[in-house]
Amino acid sequence: MKVIEVAHGGGTYPVYIGQGLLTTASVWARHVRGRVLVVSDQTVAGHYLSRLQPALAAIEHKERVILPAGEEQKTLSNWQRLIEELVALGAQRDATVVALGGGVIGDLAGFAAAAYMRGIRVVQVPTTLLAQVDAAVGGKTGVNLPAGKNLVGAFHAPHGVIVDVDTLSTLEDRDFRAGLAEVVKYGAIRDAGFFAWLEQEADALLARLPDALMEAVARSVANKAEVVVADEREAGERALLNFGHTFGHALETATGYQRYRHGEAVAIGMCLAARLSEMLGIAPVGTRDRLQAVLRRLGLATDLPPELDPEALLDLMRLDKKNAADQIRLVLLHELGQAVVQPCPGNDIKEVLRA
Ligand SMILES: NC(=O)c1ccc[n+]([C@@H]2O[C@H](COP(=O)([O-])OP(=O)(O)OC[C@H]3O[C@@H](n4cnc5c(N)ncnc54)[C@H](O)[C@@H]3O)[C@@H](O)[C@H]2O)c1
Numbered sequence: 603m604k605v606i607e608v609a610h611g612g613g614t615y616p617v618y619i620g621q622g623l624l625t626t627a628s629v630w631a632r633h634v635r636g637r638v639l640v641v642s643d644q645t646v647a648g649h650y651l652s653r654l655q656p657a658l659a660a661i662e663h664k665e666r667v668i669l670p671a672g673e674e675q676k677t678l679s680n681w682q683r684l685i686e687e688l689v690a691l692g693a694q695r696d697a698t699v700v701a702l703g704g705g706v707i708g709d710l711a712g713f714a715a716a717a718y719m720r721g722i723r724v725v726q727v728p729t730t731l732l733a734q735v736d737a738a739v740g741g742k743t744g745v746n747l748p749a750g751k752n753l754v755g756a757f758h759a760p761h762g763v764i765v766d767v768d769t770l771s772t773l774e775d776r777d778f779r780a781g782l783a784e785v786v787k788y789g790a791i792r793d794a795g796f797f798a799w800l801e802q803e804a805d806a807l808l809a810r811l812p813d814a815l816m817e818a819v820a821r822s823v824a825n826k827a828e829v830v831v832a833d834e835r836e837a838g839e840r841a842l843l844n845f846g847h848t849f850g851h852a853l854e855t856a857t858g859y860q861r862y863r864h865g866e867a868v869a870i871g872m873c874l875a876a877r878l879s880e881m882l883g884i885a886p887v888g889t890r891d892r893l894q895a896v897l898r899r900l901g902l903a904t905d906l907p908p909e910l911d912p913e914a915l916l917d918l919m920r921l922d923k924k925n926a927a928d929q930i931r932l933v934l935l936h937e938l939g940q941a942v943v944q945p946c947p948g949n950d951i952k953e954v955l956r957a
Contacts, residue, residue: 603629604820608827610741610759617739617827619820621812623766624650624727630657633725633762636696637663639688641711643671646703646729649772654702665691669707676706676746678754684714688722698723698761704730704777705737709755712743716758723761729769731781732865735788735822738763740830765823767815775901780865782807782900783846785818787872788825790893791845794939796821797896804899842941845933846872852918856910869902878946878954879934889935912955916948 603620618629638661642651647668658664667687669675688697701711701724708726715724728738744755770778785807789797799817800807806814826843833840849871854862862870876893879885894904906915919930929945936942 604816606820606823606827608739608759608763608823609831613759615760615762617763617765617823619734619765619767619816619823621766621768621816623764624653624769625656627657627659629762629764630654630725633723633764634658634661634698634700635723636698637661637691637693638665638698638700639684639691639693640664640666640700640702641669641684641707641714642666642702643669643675643704643707645671646707646769650702650729650769654700663691669710671706673706673746676710676744678745678747680710681714681717681745684711685718688714688718693718693722695719695722698725700725700727701738702727702729703733704728705733708733708737709743709752710745712758712760713745713755716743716756721758724758726760726763728763728765730773730777731770731819732777732784734765734767734770734819735781736784736826738765739823739826765819767812767819770810770815776863776866778810779901780863782818783865783869783872783897783902785822786893786897786900787843787845787868788822790872790876790935790938791842791933791941792829792939793821793825794937796825797938801892801896801899804896808900838943841943842933845935845941846870846875848919848930848932849874849915852915853906853910855918856915857907866902869897870904870906873897873904874906874954875932876935877957878932878950879936881950881954882934882946884942884944885935885937889938892938906955912952915955916952919951920948 606617607614699715701708712724726738728734741757741759743758744752747753803814829839846868850867853867873894876890897904928948932946
C-alpha cells in the first residue's frame with residue numbers, strides 16, 4: 603500500500619492506494635466514526651457494497667443511499683435527499699459520509715458532507731480511474747444546475763481517501779481509457795519522468811496490472827496534490843490542470859455531450875494544444891507526435907472528427923475562456939513535462955483546428 607499525504611488549508615489528509623483496501627478494516631478505522639451514511643450508485647453498489655461489511659461491522663447506526671448511476675443524478679434534489687437521510691439517521695457533527703463510487707457520487711456526497719451542520723467528515727472511496735486520480739483529491743465538491751455543470755458547490759477536504767485499485771477491474775473500457783487521458787495529462791504538464799514511465803508501461807496499464815495501476819494512480823495523485831498546494835500560495839498553478847480542456851470542452855459541447863467521455867475529448871484537446879505549442883515555436887517539433895503516440899497506445903482517439911466546423915469550435919472556446927481582443931488563454935507545452943498558460947491568437951487556434 604502507498605500512502606500520499608495531501609496538504610490543504612488547515613492540515614493534511616492521507617490518500618491510501620493499494621489492493622484489497624475496501625476490506626482492510628484497519629484503514630477504515632482511522633477515518634470512520636459516529637453515525638455513518640454510505641452513498642453509492644447502483645452499478646458500484648452491486649459490485650462492491652458488500653465488501654464494506656468488515657469495515658463497518660462495528661458501526662451501530664448506519665444507513666445507505668443508493669442512486670441510479672449517471673451524471674443526471676448530480677442534482678440539488680439528490681443533495682437534499684442526502685441531507686434528509688443524515689437528519690433521519692440522527693447524525694451529529696461527528697458523523698461520517700462515505701462516498702463509494704465515481705466522480706458523480708464523490709462530488710454529490712462530498713457536497714452534502716460540506717453543508718450538513720456546516721461540515722462533517724467525508725471519506726472518499728473513488729472507484730473510477732478518473733475519480734481516483736482527479737475528482738477525489740483536491741476538495742472540490744458540488745452539483746449541477748439546469749443552467750450549467752458544477753454551478754453550486756464548496757471546497758471540503760476529505761478526511762481520508764481510500765483507493766482500492768481492485769475496483770478498476772470492473773470498469774468499462776471507455777471509462778478506464780478516459781481516466782488514462784487524465785493520467786497522461788499529469789505527465790505532460792509537469793512530470794517528464796512520469797511521462798516516460800507511461801510510454802514504457804502502456805501495455806501493463808491497458809492490461810490493468812495492479813502494480814502498474816498503483817504506480818499510475820500514486821504518481822497522478824502526488825502531482826495533483828502538489829499543484830493544489832502550490833495554488834494556495836501562488837494562484838495560477840491549478841490552471842495547468844486545464845491542459846487540453848478548453849479544446850475538449852468545445853468538442854464536448856459541439857457534439858452535445860453525447861459522443862465523447864470527458865477524458866476522450868481531453869485527449870484530442872491535448873494533442874491540439876501540443877500542435878499549437880509547436881506552431882507558435884514554444885515546444886520543439888515532435889512534441890505532439892510523442893504525446894499522440896502514447897495516447898493512441900492507450901486506446902484513445904487523438905484527431906478531431908473532420909465534420910466539425912473549426913469556426914464553430916473556436917466560437918465555443920471563446921465562450922469558455924473569454925479574453926482580451928481576439929486572444930484565448932490556453933495551457934501550452936514548453937516540452938513534455940513542462941506547461942505554461944499563455945494567451946493565443948484566434949487565427950492560430952483556427953489553423954490548428956483546420957489541420
Ligand atoms: N471534484 C473534482 O475535482 C472533479 C474533478 C474531475 C471530475 N469531477 C466530476 O466527476 C464526474 C465524472 O466522474 P466519473 O467519470 O467517475 O463518472 P461516474 O461517477 O458517473 O462514473 C462513471 C460510470 O462508471 C460506473 N462505475 C464507477 N465505478 C465503477 C467500477 N469500479 N466498476 C464498474 N463501473 C463503475 C458508474 O456507475 C458510472 O456509470 C463529473 O460529474 C465531473 O464533474 C470532479
